[in-house]
Amino acid sequence: xxxxxxxxxxxxxxxxxxxxxxxxxxxxxxxxxxxxxxxxxxxxxxxxxxxxxxxxxxxxxxxxxxxxxxxxxxxxxxxxxxxxxxxxxxxxxxxxxx
Amino acid sequence: xxxxxxxxxxxxxxxxxxxxxxxxxxxxxxxxxxxxxxxxxxxxxxxxxxxxxxxxxxxxxxxxxxxxxxxxxxxxxxxxxxxxxxxxxxxxxxxxxxxxxxxxxxxxxxxxxxxxxxxxxxxxxxxxxxxxxxxxxxxxxxxxxxxxxxxxxxxxxxxxxxxxxxxxxxxxxxxxxxxxxxxxxxxxxxxxxxxxxxxxxxxxxxxxxxxxxxxxxxxxxxxxxxxxxxxxxxxxxxxxxxxxxxxxxxxxxxxxxxxxxxxxxxxxxxxxxxxxxxxxxxxxxxxxxxxxxxxxxxxxxxxxxxxxxxxxxxxxxxxxxxxxxxxxxxxxxxxxxxxxxxxxxxxxxxxxxxxxxxxxxxxxxxxxxxxxxxxxxxxxxxxxxxxxxxxxxxx
Numbered sequence: 001x002x003x004x005x006x007x008x009x010x011x012x013x014x015x016x017x018x019x020x021x022x023x024x025x026x027x028x029x030x031x032x033x034x035x036x037x038x039x040x041x042x043x044x045x046x047x048x049x050x051x052x053x054x055x056x057x058x059x060x061x062x063x064x065x066x067x068x069x070x071x072x073x074x075x076x077x078x079x080x081x082x083x084x085x086x087x088x089x090x091x092x093x094x095x096x097x098x
Numbered sequence: 099x100x101x102x103x104x105x106x107x108x109x110x111x112x113x114x115x116x117x118x119x120x121x122x123x124x125x126x127x128x129x130x131x132x133x134x135x136x137x138x139x140x141x142x143x144x145x146x147x148x149x150x151x152x153x154x155x156x157x158x159x160x161x162x163x164x165x166x167x168x169x170x171x172x173x174x175x176x177x178x179x180x181x182x183x184x185x186x187x188x189x190x191x192x193x194x195x196x197x198x199x200x201x202x203x204x205x206x207x208x209x210x211x212x213x214x215x216x217x218x219x220x221x222x223x224x225x226x227x228x229x230x231x232x233x234x235x236x237x238x239x240x241x242x243x244x245x246x247x248x249x250x251x252x253x254x255x256x257x258x259x260x261x262x263x264x265x266x267x268x269x270x271x272x273x274x275x276x277x278x279x280x281x282x283x284x285x286x287x288x289x290x291x292x293x294x295x296x297x298x299x300x301x302x303x304x305x306x307x308x309x310x311x312x313x314x315x316x317x318x319x320x321x322x323x324x325x326x327x328x329x330x331x332x333x334x335x336x337x338x339x340x341x342x343x344x345x346x347x348x349x350x351x352x353x354x355x356x357x358x359x360x361x362x363x364x365x366x367x368x369x370x371x372x373x374x375x376x377x378x379x380x381x382x383x384x385x386x387x388x389x390x391x392x393x394x395x396x397x398x399x400x401x402x403x404x405x406x407x408x409x410x411x412x413x414x415x416x417x418x419x420x421x422x423x424x425x426x427x428x429x430x431x432x433x434x435x436x437x438x439x440x441x442x443x444x445x446x447x448x449x450x451x452x453x454x455x456x457x458x459x460x461x462x463x464x465x466x467x468x469x470x471x472x473x474x475x476x477x478x479x480x481x482x483x484x485x486x487x488x489x490x491x492x493x
Contacts, residue, residue, distance in 0.1 A: 009133055009158055013174075042192030043177045047158040051196040052224070059157040093157040 002033055002078075003088035007060075010048070010091070014041040019088055028083045030062060031074040048091060063090040100491060102448050103168070104456055104477065105149065106464055107136035107486035112151060114169045115477050121454055121468040124477045130172065131163065138443060138486045140230050145237035146490050150256060152227035152242070160226055162194045162256050175256035193258045197224045197242070197250055200263035212246065213275040222246045222266075229443060229486075231286035235293075243283035247274060247300040249312065262312035265298070270317065270334045274303035277337050277356075284442055285341045289348040297351065297366060302327075302337035305353070307366050318366030322355060339382045340442045344391035352394050352421070354384040354442075359396055361421050372421020377408050383445035387470060388453040392420040395447075395455060395471060397440040405460075406437035414457070416471050430474030431465065438463070443486035450491055458484025 004020040011017070022036045038045045049056055054074075056062070061070040064082050069089075081087040104115040111129025130136075134153045142148040151163035151172070163172045175194040199222050201210075214220035225245040233239035238255040248266055250259040274281060282301055289295035294311045297318075304319040322336045329335070337356035344350065353360045353369065357380050360369040373379035378398045387393035394417050400408045407413060411434065414427040438461035448454035455471050458464045462481040467474045 007157070009155065012133075013158075013161065038192065043161075043174045045192035046160065046195045050159070052198055057157065057159060 001085040002028055002036075002082060003085055004033065004037060005088045005090045006044075007091060007093045009093070010044060013047065014043055016041070021085075027075075028078045029075045030069065030072065030078065033078070033089060059094040061092050061094065063092060064088070100450055100493060102450065102454060103141070103146075103490040103492060104446075104464065104466070105139035105141065105169075105486075105488040105490070106458055106478075106481065106484060107139050107152070107443075108458075108462070108482040108484050109135055110482035112136040112139050112153075113478070113481060115464065119450055121448075121450075121466060126478055127169065129482075130169070131161075134161070135226075136485065137226060138229050138488075140232060140488045141490045142232040142237040142240075143234050144232070146492055148232065148237040148255075150230040150232060150240050152230055154226040160195045160197065160224070162227070164256050175252075175254075176258070194256050197227070197244055197248075197259055198261070199224065199248060200261045200266075202263075205263045205267050212271050212281060213273060215276065219272060222248070225280060228282045228284045229286055231288060234288050234290055241286050241288075241296075243286050243298060245280045245282040246276075247281045247283040247303060249283055249286070249298055251312070262308075264308070264313045265306060265315045268306070268315050268317070270303070273332070273334050274300060275335065277301040285338070287341060287343050287348075287351075289343075290345045291348050295348070295365070297341060297343070299338040299341050299353075301339065302356075303334045304336040305338050305341060305351075305366055318362070319369070320367065321360065321362075321369030321371075323358070323371075324356065326356075340384050342384045342386050342394070344386045347391045350391065350420075352384050352386060354381050354396055356380065356402060359384065359421060372417070374417070374422035374424055376415055376424050377413075377426075381440075382442040383440050383457060385445045385447055385455070387455075388447050388449040389451065390418070390453075390470075393418045393470070394420065395445065396424075397445070397457065399439060405439040410435050410437060412436040412438065412459075414455070414467075414471055414474070427467075427471040427474070429472065430467075430476075436461075441485055444484050446487050446489040448489045448491045454489070456487050456489055458487045460484065 002022045100119040106113040111132040113128035117124045137152040147168040149165040153161040211219035227242045229243040231241040242250040249262045285299035287297040299305045306315045308315045340354045342352045349365045351362045359373045362369045381399045412431045415424040438459035445457040453470045455467045460483040464477045
């Protein structure tokens with residue numbers, strides 16, 4: 001069970017309270033987790049990854065186990081603590097005013 | 099008794115203001131989509147309960163929202179909570195916010211770049227939807243004007259979008275360039291007497307017209323003079339801020355350009371300046387009285403570098419002669435220390451008798467006049483900066 005924590009704007013958009021728990025078939029990677037997230041919540045398509053390029057949107061970052069995974073390759077394996085569900089994958093928006 | 103519903107988009111959410119036909123007491127609903135930029139909210143003329151919303155964010159991109167009950171509830175088209183989240187083929191839904199430029203071999207290939215601020219060529223990159231224009235006859239058909247400038251159409255209630263690439267296919271795209279607000283397609287006017295005819299405007303490319311429902315387009319900028327661009331009378335490159343039309347006379351268009359207020363009496367084939375005695379002819383909004391096609395409204399703004407009213411006085415100017423002769427409308431509007439702006443999509447008129455006029459400011463006020471501009475009062479004073487104002491007149 002993979003746990004994902006979304007930023008408040010996206011929790012509101014998808015009507016999610018708290019964390020999301022996802023079952024991943026095959027290797028757990030950023031891509032497979034985001035794919036599963038978007039299947040469960042299709043309204044999130046295009047909000048974390050650009051619809052066309054599938055690149056992470058520039059003002060979002062991915063953290064796990066105290067580390068910044070934002071610049072890892074999308075198919076790199078996620079840390080064991082994420083795969084086991086001990087730690088959540090955090091999707092954070094850049095802090096900015098306005 | 100008739101009702102009026104004012105749809106307000108702001109920097110931090112949407113608000114719906116409702117009143118009876120007297121337009122004296124208002125109910126305020128919102129913020130809807132709190133925390134998101136709402137560039138535009140507009141109702142379908144064919145079904146007033148059908149509303150479309152452009153919701154966006156620098157963090158999370160573009161979202162399209164739709165209401166089928168006049169704003170009580172909202173869905174993202176194609177992904178309502180009650181429906182399966184995957185299509186029958188197993189593919190996930192969620193295409194309502196997908197605006198993919200046409201890159202097909204036939205029509206897309208020459209359309210890959212426009213002029214950047216420094217004069218170099220730059221690829222088209224989708225950023226947001228500025229304006230949503232529902233069809234006059236079909237609630238499920240809606241047009242979207244986007245940044246970087248292009249026109250999209252949905253014919254399934256906003257579930258999916260296709261570019262009308264003939265606009266960028268005109269061939270002048272490499273000479274289009276962004277204004278300070280980005281290279282946006284912000285105005286879409288549908289001709290009620292001719293389903294094939296449509297007008298759009300882009301900052302900074304100019305105005306364009308199609309006579310074949312969007313397949314082909316021609317620039318309609320003859321008569322525009324912009325001394326601040328390399329070729330002041332160029333075919334394209336003008337920073338048109340807004341165009342307005344009265345539905346009874348779709349060949350007559352009124353334009354607020356970066357500087358200059360103009361009119362065309364031949365569907366944009368040529369334009370004549372009608373700035374007349376305005377204190378400044380810079381501004382963003384322009385609109386037409388619902389029952390008097392020669393009565394038009396603008397809000398003069400001091401200059402392109404000083405986006406606030408001249409002398410700190412917020413004044414709507416009305417011309418009853420289709421331009422040139424203007425009168426200041428000030429009753430109920432702040433006449434000192436006012437330094438707000440009124441953005442290009444932030445004025446609208448209702449169709450009651452007397453005609454109501456509404457506009458929103460970057461200071462968060464929405465002002466209304468129930469007597470065609472003679473007297474004004476704030477409906478709300480303290481919203482986030484207002485990006486757009488639309489009005490629905492309901493039975």
